[in-house]
Amino acid sequence: MTAIINISLKNGVLDSQGKAVHHALDSLHFEKVDDVRIGRQIVLKLSENDETKAREEVTKMCEDLLANTVIEDYDIELVK
Amino acid sequence: MKVGIVQFPGTNCEYDTQYAFEKLGAETSILWHEDATVAEDLDLIVIAGGFSYGDYLRSGAIASKSPIMKAVKAHAQAGKKVLGICNGFQVLTETHMLPGALKRNEHLHFISKHHNLKVASNSNSFLEKFDNSDVVNIPIAHHDGNYFIDDAGLEALYTNDQVLLQYCDAQGNIQNPNGSVDSIAGICNKEKNVFGLMPHPERAMEEVLGSADGIKMLEGLM
Numbered sequence: 001m002t003a004i005i006n007i008s009l010k011n012g013v014l015d016s017q018g019k020a021v022h023h024a025l026d027s028l029h030f031e032k033v034d035d036v037r038i039g040r041q042i043v044l045k046l047s048e049n050d051e052t053k054a055r056e057e058v059t060k061m062c063e064d065l066l067a068n069t070v071i072e073d074y075d076i077e078l079v080k
Numbered sequence: 081m082k083v084g085i086v087q088f089p090g091t092n093c094e095y096d097t098q099y100a101f102e103k104l105g106a107e108t109s110i111l112w113h114e115d116a117t118v119a120e121d122l123d124l125i126v127i128a129g130g131f132s133y134g135d136y137l138r139s140g141a142i143a144s145k146s147p148i149m150k151a152v153k154a155h156a157q158a159g160k161k162v163l164g165i166c167n168g169f170q171v172l173t174e175t176h177m178l179p180g181a182l183k184r185n186e187h188l189h190f191i192s193k194h195h196n197l198k199v200a201s202n203s204n205s206f207l208e209k210f211d212n213s214d215v216v217n218i219p220i221a222h223h224d225g226n227y228f229i230d231d232a233g234l235e236a237l238y239t240n241d242q243v244l245l246q247y248c249d250a251q252g253n254i255q256n257p258n259g260s261v262d263s264i265a266g267i268c269n270k271e272k273n274v275f276g277l278m279p280h281p282e283r284a285m286e287e288v289l290g291s292a293d294g295i296k297m298l299e300g301l302m
Contacts, residue, residue: 016186070181
């Protein structure tokens with residue numbers, strides 16, 4: 001099973017990278033962009049095939065290390 | 081006075097820190113990141129600046145899970161002092177020994193220069209030699225020094241006098257180089273035995289190098 005983890009800054013936490021990229025898109029005349037948020041994607045190949053167990057384990061990984069929950073949210077997608 | 085200085089792969093301020101504390105009369109030793117225990121007679125553990133494990137994932141994140149941090153936590157739980165400078169501050173927030181987090185600087189640049197800091201609270205051993213609102217000049221050198229804490233956390237910091245230092249100009253007016261909430265440059269824990277700051281007092285120990293304001297600061301811990 002593969003776990004795709006998307007980590008992004010929480011709403012309300014200023015995303016400076018997103019802001020800079022938004023500015024660059026503006027200067028290229030992509031004018032219909034309202035907001036840019038930049039995150040990080042972590043892809044794990046798991047030997048676990050039980051979805052419930054895999055989600056439990058990956059959630060623990062996110063809480064313990066992969067995300068800093070003071071400033072970041074994470075989202076886990078499991079793909080068989 | 082015995083001071084242990086933590087060395088991770090990538091730490092680069094451990095010898096400056098050693099020089100600083102030996103100048104103040106301390107007996108110092110370097111603590112290796114793979115050691116899960118430290119000498120019980122250490123009075124202070126300093127997590128020095130630089131980098132740690134390449135700062136992959138987030139600054140200080142992987143270091144926060146290293147064996148030495150178990151020893152640092154035990155040391156702090158025994159009521160003894162811990163100081164985190166720059167990357168050390170990042171490590172202390174990642175271990176949740178200090179609240180909040182350090183994000184990429186607001187304008188995304190690495191900042192390396194002398195900066196003025198205002199003493200926000202002297203009701204702790206680290207800054208007790210200063211008066212509130214004293215201004216000191218200490219170098220900063222960081223990419224991820226943008227201190228973030230949510231509103232409730234910020235209120236708690238002020239309620240308990242945990243905000244130690246704020247970036248300012250030479251007159252003490254707030255001046256924010258990196259986007260930190262309330263221009264915060266340094267904080268401590270509620271118990272006031274764990275201290276973290278982004279500026280480098282160990283690089284401000286000699287007038288000939290631009291400032292000796294770090295002496296008075298580190299003396300507080302002696």
